[in-house]
Amino acid sequence: MNYEKVQLLINNSKELDKAGGIFTVNSFRKCNALTLTLKDKKADADRINEAIKIIKKNTNLMSNFRGNNLFTTAITISLENDMKSSFKELMNIYEKLKSFFFANQYLILASIVIFNARNRVNIDDAVKNTKAVYEEMRKNHRFLTGHEDISAAAMIATTSTNIEITLSETEECYEALRSSGFSAGNNTQSLSHILPLFNGSAYEKAIRVLKIQNALRDNKVPLKNYSIPLLGVAAFINDDPNIFAKEVREVADRLKQENGFGMFALGSTIRNMIATGLVASDYINRLNDADNQKLINTTNNITLTIQLAIEVAAASASAGAAAAAASSSSGS
Template identity: 35%
Template sequence: MRNSLSTLCDHFIENRDNIKKTFNWESAYLIPICAAMFANERQKPDANKMKHCRDILKEQVGLFSNFRGTGKLVMITMMAIDHNPEHKLENALEVYSSLKKHFFTSQYLPLVSMMITNMAGSVRYDTIAARTRHIYELMKHDHPFLTSSEDSVFAALLAMSELTDEQIVEETKRCYDCLKPEFFSGNAVQSLSHVLALCEGIAEDKCRKTLTLFNALKERGRKYGTNYELATLGVLAMIPADEASVIDDILSVDRFLSEQKGYGIFGIDKKQRLMHAGMLVTSDYIGVPDGLTSSTAVNAAMSLIAAQQAAMCAVIASTSAAASSSGSGGA
């Protein structure tokens, strides 16, 4: 395994274990995602800072606020990553107010709010919120039975892209039509199509690369998940690197994770483990600036970063929904 990737893997496991010690009652599915978020920023979680962020959250939002719902640990993580968590939450609440003018409140809006504060200036909050709603309506028009509040995450990412609304609709549709015959879950394919729409390139080529990667991993004995994991596959397929090298890296990280506590028989299953491996490989490639000497290369890297955030938010949203559903079932 390459040194940079090996170091990233070690940091990921260390981050996961440290977060678990501090928030051991939180979801076993969310903790690795938060660990990966710190790893993406090449940061290590500070227990005292995370507790401080938790306290800020308690002080600033009510007990029944969606900021303190099933995705609370994600909110804490996003604040802790920032150098000024108080200001981060203040901006997120401002975006949240703008979004609530256009959306019914949901557990996904805080994720969208935090994401927008990372990628946009405050003068654009109202404009982005309105465009997010418009893009969401276009999604719903094309797929009324598939589109739900979870898709507001992707709508926000697309709203901050340089694509026109018409380009977004066309690109997403072409990707969806190309991929749907290959996968059972229409909802997962829709999420994957949104991720691919964020990346540069011809729709058919992007879909072909995604399917080639999926089949190549399957041939090597690793079947990639086709539910909420699918969005991260699109990110991997768009990495500007040799496909064989990417596959070798994924398999190396997957083997490493299989030897770690929490990924065994009674831990996280093989499909999620492979998704975590893919996220780490993507993070390693994105974190390497070598070769980004042209504007085209820089734009491609930025597209990958945006797509990775979208994929991670999809995972967070899905695991949050699963946790919520489980809690309701036991009531």
């Protein structure tokens, strides 16, 4: 494991603690630190705080760009040379999506996915395809598919070279996962959105997912609940699930020593997900072109697609954690 990447995450986390307000949920800070680290970027608190001012100046209090999305959006545009024009472009994508979807907080995540892909896809096509993918998800799983799946739809819309085949494989993978013991639910569905990115039959993919799931569990760093989709990445980038899981355990133990990553500040679910994302990213960097082609051949950018899958899983997980925390506090 390249521990320079772990240190970059820790440094980014400390820098992000200087950005945003006191109401920014810790899981959002840590998952955004992961996103920056996956991009090999250093957080800049001053630019992020300036980005927050730009967003607030151009939106009202009830905007979906506020709340938990404020921090993620600010970090996104802080990486651009012209933050003001970048935010206008991002808002334009959001408005285009609103012509197909009811406004909701998850629409911001989908907007960011498309915004980050704007130099390699046609935005209007990506928006329309996001809607088409989402509707197909709803057709197959009406009661499972919700707003939280829109960002996954955007991921498929901006990376798949054949959306029809990808959607067909998604359903095959979902059924294979169910037959392999995964429960019916949105987390399993989210995992099935990742699996079509990789080569192999649906059954073979389900078996590989089970192996990595068991290895992580045996090493006491299981992926649970909203972090389950990361199994879809971890399963295919290693030759030995147990070695991979041991590296995740080492990274998780290292992170646990840092302020803000402990049991009470963050919890094991998000920490294990971040550790898995870091190790997965390190493995991806070791792959050569031949390895890449063996892994995946239905996308327009292999490495970027795998990185995006991790980012979408992290964003969805942090949103899920925040929602769970809000529900817990309101019920107490």
